[in-house]
Amino acid sequence: MRSVILLVLLLVANPSFAVESDKVSHFAGSAALGVVADSVIYHTATQMGPGERFAASTGAALVPGFIIECVDEFSGYHFSWPDLLAGALGSGTGSVLGELVNGQFWISASGRQVRLIGHW
Numbered sequence: 001m002r003s004v005i006l007l008v009l010l011l012v013a014n015p016s017f018a019v020e021s022d023k024v025s026h027f028a029g030s031a032a033l034g035v036v037a038d039s040v041i042y043h044t045a046t047q048m049g050p051g052e053r054f055a056a057s058t059g060a061a062l063v064p065g066f067i068i069e070c071v072d073e074f075s076g077y078h079f080s081w082p083d084l085l086a087g088a089l090g091s092g093t094g095s096v097l098g099e100l101v102n103g104q105f106w107i108s109a110s111g112r113q114v115r116l117i118g119h120w
Helices: 002-012 021-044 050-074 081-101
Strands: 105-110 113-118
Touching: 021 050, 021 081, 050 081
Parallel strands: none
Antiparallel strands: 105 113
16 A cells, blocks of 8 residues: 555656646546546445445546547547546546545554555
């Protein structure tokens, strides 16, 4: 778990001026959709566990970005895999944020230790 958190921090620590504004908008839009999708699934599908909710909400949040890229392909632009990757990272981040907001996970910090705890 520690290595996953460090990997996410390394990905987020990239200076924002080095990323194209198009990728930032794909990431932010998909993150917002991920939070909304996870919140809806959290409150309606009570039989799902956190892993299932994460997969469902990430997939649901990624669908509009995929549709946008398909429309771009047929409207004269090109299908952009980097845009889709930014959308996938954003939807995953939004899904995790949705779980944090909905109370499934808690971040516990004390002394020199930061832990991700919860009930599942």
